[in-house]
Amino acid sequence: MTDASNQGGLLDGVEAAAGISVSGAASVPGAADDRAQLVQAGVPGLLAAKDPTLWGPDAESEAKIRLGWVDTFRRSRDLLPELAQLREELADLTHVVLAGMGGSSLAPEVIAQTLGRPLTVLDTTDPGQVRAALGDRLAQTLIVISSKSGGTVETDSHRRAYWQAFKDSGLDEAEIGRHFVIVTDPGSPLETVATEMGAALLLADPDVGGRYSALTAFGLVPTALAGVDVAELLDQAEALLPALGQDSDNPGLALGVALGAAAKNDGRDKVALIDDGTGIQGLGDWAEQLLAESTGKLGTGILPVVVESPDAPGASGEDVLSVCLGGALAPGTVPGGGIQPHAAVNGPLGAQFLTWEYATAIAGRIIGINPFDQPNVTESKDNTKHILESGLPDEGPSVTDGAIQIFGDVATTVTEALRDLVNGIDTAGYLAVMAYLDRHVDADAAKLRALLARAGQERPVTFGWGPRFLHSTGQYHKGGPQVGSYLQITGVVNEDLPVPGQPYTFGTLQAAQAAGDRKALADRGRPVLHLHLIDRAAGIAQLLAAAKDLK
Structure with missing residues (x-):
């Protein structure tokens, strides 16, 4: 980080669209050259058009089936009537529990915390934590089982434990099934399980990887059932999409170039993710899994480090790019402590999700990896x-x-x-x-x-x-x-x-x-x-x- 008296960093420029702004990104060494190369190659428009060739021939087959996140908000709108009906039918089940791991739980947790709706997230195998969840308002519990593959061992264990708990409470199988909602990809083993259980089944967009799934059924189903107006998130993403095809006024491009250029040109291959206190809670944890799992491979990568405040230990260093993120912070505002980060990302949550996903794909191209696989x-x-x-x-x-x-x-x-x-x-x-x-x-x-x-x-x-x-x-x-x-x-x-x-x-x-x-x-x-x-x-x-x- 730099001293607040330095007029570089955040004050060097703002790139904004659809309510989201990225400040300071252009100051990263090498960013201008990397951006010029991307623009010359037509990358912004090609990525917005879901071109799978952008990360080289070795990544093309994976990219073909993993770029749905770019416009998944359009297909996600088809879920809204079903979710409204389901919430009405299950209105007596007021305690929503989400059993999911990684992208299946982190995005819903951010959404629920930020928008002030109660959601219990169960993403552990710790016996004490699982037992506490099982003992909390069981009769009013609606348990959402989320797994893209349908074979996640933690989530399957949670499903089994809740089924047994409902059974031990005296419910018959038909009554138990009503307490479950299954979210999975088409063709996964959980489709069959949902039918056998008599549980509600909602299928996610199969062309979106788990860590990019915030605006698919994985992010929307549990939060809608908890009372979030998820259509607003989709509206925010849709408003941003046109800008992501542009060569300028493109927040996703600015952020992605900053992340990639810092790692490639400036030795800053760690990024401190700092909550600026302006209303988005837990976004750093979600961005952490997106960046780490997308870029950490082939001996390279960008390490996200979620820190507690702008002046927290480990938020600075010669190999650390500091990025503040949040909601309502005005562009150019220094987020406290007299310390200025290298960049700041501010705006509504739905647009934040899409911005970071786009930026991660751009950073992957710059550092030379496939941002859609997870080989290890x-x-x-x-x-x-x-x-x-x-x-x-x-x-x-x-x-x-x-x-x-x-x-x-x-x-x-x-x-x-x-x-x-x-x-x-x-x-x-x-x-x-x-x-x-x-x-x-x-x-x-x-x-x-x-x-x-x-x-x-x-x-x-x-x-x-x-x-x-x-x-x-x-x-x-x-x-x-x-x-x-x-x-x-x-x-x-x-x-x-x-x-x-x-x-x-x-x-x-x-x-x-x-x-x-x-x-x-x-x-x-x-x-x-x-x-x-x-x-x-x-x-x-x-x-x-x-x-x-x-x-």
């Missing part, structure tokens, strides 16, 4: 499946320090282990904190991000709740630049929960997912510190205290 995502899933079949690894801690077990050949105290990990971050690297915990009860664990960033001489530090990050930054960890260091935190399960119809529990599944991901990272020779909390509350307090003590 299945690795940790395959490891998890193998562990569930063969059993959890027989490993014991090297030492126990207070409420925390330390695994591996590392220091004998938590403070020393954290210090060694932080001091070992590559000069061009980052630290990822991966917490397989309850993101509500154990929420204080997220405070580690800022503390470790401060201790790590402002190196970028990300924080992700497991297993949800496996559906977003997990791709970047394996496919992106191999410069990451990793802190994995697991916790004791005092009361496990069975997955009905499966030979494992939620606790076993959670442990297998953590072990599978550890293996994937360790196989790459990357530093992985595994800490296990034998008392969650005490262990988190001890971790925070140790992180504060780091010098």
Whole structure:
């Protein structure tokens, strides 16, 4: 970031259309040349027309079936009458729960939080968090099961658990089916399951990948059922689309060029995503999975780092592009703290979704990757499946320090282990904190991000709740630049929960997912510190205290 007294950055120019503005992007070194090349090649218009050749011959076959996001808002309008009718029929079910992972849950969470509608998002395998959801207003619960493939293990486990809970409450199968809404792609196994359950079925746009699916059924169904006027989001995206085919006054092009040029020309291959406090909540988490999973492959990529405020540790650095994002901030306004980001993106939520999707596709072209595949995502899933079949690894801690077990050949105290990990971050690297915990009860664990960033001489530090990050930054960890260091935190399960119809529990599944991901990272020779909390509350307090003590 630059000092607010510098008249560069945000004050260098604004590119706006349909209520959304991108400020400061033109100041990124190399952006003008990269943009000129894209314009000369006709890329803005070709992308708006869904040309699948823009990322080279190797990506063309994938792009042909993944560019529906450009105008999916048009097809999504066909859902609106069905959603209105469904909401009326299910008006007595006032507690909407969404079971989904990655793009199937992050966009709805942003929509519901930003527009002030209650939505419980279940994107975990933590037994305590799942049990709490099952015990919350079950009789009034409408559970939306969202999975593009229809085979997502977490979501299938949630479906089984809710079915059993309704059955145990005394409902018959017909009554149980009424409590379920299934969202999936045409032809997925969940189509058949929905019929067998007697559940409502809504099909998503098959030409849109999960992380680009905010304005498809995956983003719209749960939020409409929770009371959001989703037609407004579609209107906002539709108003923006004409600008995305233009060579100028094109916010998506400006943002995409800034992201790509910063990584390619200026060594800024990390982007700090900063909520500017102007009314859009959680957009950074959604943009994180979009950027990380789309660009982190073939040893390259753009690492998104969601930070708490403009002056938060890890929001600056020679290899970090800082971007503020939000709703109503006027162009050119400095978002607090006397610190000015490199760029700012402001505007209505529907247009934000389309702008970031377009920008990600543009950035992918500039850095030379296919922004629509995810070649490394299945690795940790395959490891998890193998562990569930063969059993959890027989490993014991090297030492126990207070409420925390330390695994591996590392220091004998938590403070020393954290210090060694932080001091070992590559000069061009980052630290990822991966917490397989309850993101509500154990929420204080997220405070580690800022503390470790401060201790790590402002190196970028990300924080992700497991297993949800496996559906977003997990791709970047394996496919992106191999410069990451990793802190994995697991916790004791005092009361496990069975997955009905499966030979494992939620606790076993959670442990297998953590072990599978550890293996994937360790196989790459990357530093992985595994800490296990034998008392969650005490262990988190001890971790925070140790992180504060780091010098």
